Structure formats: structure tokens, C-alpha cells
Amino acid sequence: MTQQESDLPSGLSAPARRALVGAGYVRLEQLTRISEAEIKQLHGIGPNALKQIRHALEARGLSFSDGKSRKGQL
Secondary structure, three states, X not given: OOXXXXXXXXXXOHHHHHHXXXXXXXXXXXXXXXXXXHHHOOXXXXXXXXXXXXXXXXXXXOOOEOOOOOOOOO
């Protein structure tokens, strides 16, 4: 994967980047489908990485999912 294929924050630590890529997340938009609580559970995602990701999402007008299931809602 090259930096051009990923828009994850460039200052993200190697363990955090590996955790995200290993879980299948290489683009910020993909992170809008999961909650902040879910991303915290990934081994390698610490407080600093979470802060960087949150700021990168906010800079693009994005955010983590609120964590509520939409199943069964009309």
C-alpha cells in the first residue's frame, strides 16, 4: 500500500497504521462506518492515534459512527 492509496493521517504511528490496515481500513471514509469504541479495541490504537484520526475525520467533515445499529429502523 502506498501513501497515495491511503488517506490516513501521515503522522500516525506504525502500530496504529498496521492495526487499521490489518482490520481493512485504509481510507478515512471507511472509519465512518465504525464507532470510536470499536476502533479503540484495535491493538495498536492508543489515545494519540485516536486523537489524530478524530482530527483528520473532522477536517474532512466526517466522524465516527454513533455506534447505534440501524437494523430494523424504517
